[in-house]
Amino acid sequence: MGIIEEQIKSHGLKVTPQRVKILEYIKEGDGEHFSAESIHQYVKKENPNIPAATVYNILKVFTERGLINSFEVNGRAMYEGRVEPHINFYCESCGKITDSEIHGDIRSIEAEVKGKVLSSVLLVKGICEECLKSEKENGILQEI
């Protein structure tokens, strides 16, 4: 049994081909961020009949069990394989999401919370370097 199957099983879930396929895809895409729809599109390549609802169900249990991480931007959920604390930087201009490392200790930040911590997401919004550059070149939005 592969490592992906082990992960699914060890989190108390049944191993099915759909779950393996989706978890593989998310875990292999290191530093990448996926919408449910993009995952659906991907899985449909080999399994054209899989409905969106099944993908949503799978993503939901994966997130609940801590197999993957999720957060919401612009009314849609994004999923990623990295469950350790890091920064998700969302560019409001091009929509891209990129990871940044946290050099400080986010665990000490979480320690401030009264209660049991299950997950944490630091979502930073702004304009990425690339967009800043092209906006300056075009004389747009320099004042932001």
Place this chain on the structure above:
Amino acid sequence: MGIIEEQIKSHGLKVTPQRVKILEYIKEGDGEHFSAESIHQYVKKENPNIPAATVYNILKVFTERGLINSFEVNGRAMYEGRVEPHINFYCESCGKITDSEIHGDIRSIEAEVKGKVLSSVLLVKGICEECLKSEKENGILQEI
């Protein structure tokens, strides 16, 4: 002109009664978190004709201009008057959102991001103390 009106005007927006009412409500609710719907319900008390769309529009411009802060949980946007960095702790059991202070320096964390930072939200999910207690008393979910 009151402080609320000044804030609206200084952010380059026209001062309207609806905007004043909504900004007052959000800013007065210190440490509270509001859904668009709850704000709509509140404003309807004095202005029964105001449609949800107007409330959504107002919340959108307020957020874009940095007058208020927003983040998304469970497919819905939440708004708060605090724009300085802090922790939003969401309890997955009772749904309540509470603020915690950040004692570390989140500015240094934001400095890791390559690009221009416009806003940042640290959303921690878990089970609040209250729910932990009642769950233990009832013998439910202790193993989480």
Place this chain on the structure above:
DNA sequence: GTCCATGCAAACGATTTGCATGCGT
């Protein structure tokens, strides 16, 4: 007077639900 905001209705899109069938254990 001009332009932006409001009010209203209708549309949209991401996600969920109900139920029958299929599959993992």
Place this chain on the structure above:
DNA sequence: ACGCATGCAAATCGTTTGCATGGAC
């Protein structure tokens, strides 16, 4: 064999859009 997962259709719900009227500057 049992119970959870999948496939499918339809519904739900938060949010957005288009357009005419009204109000701020």
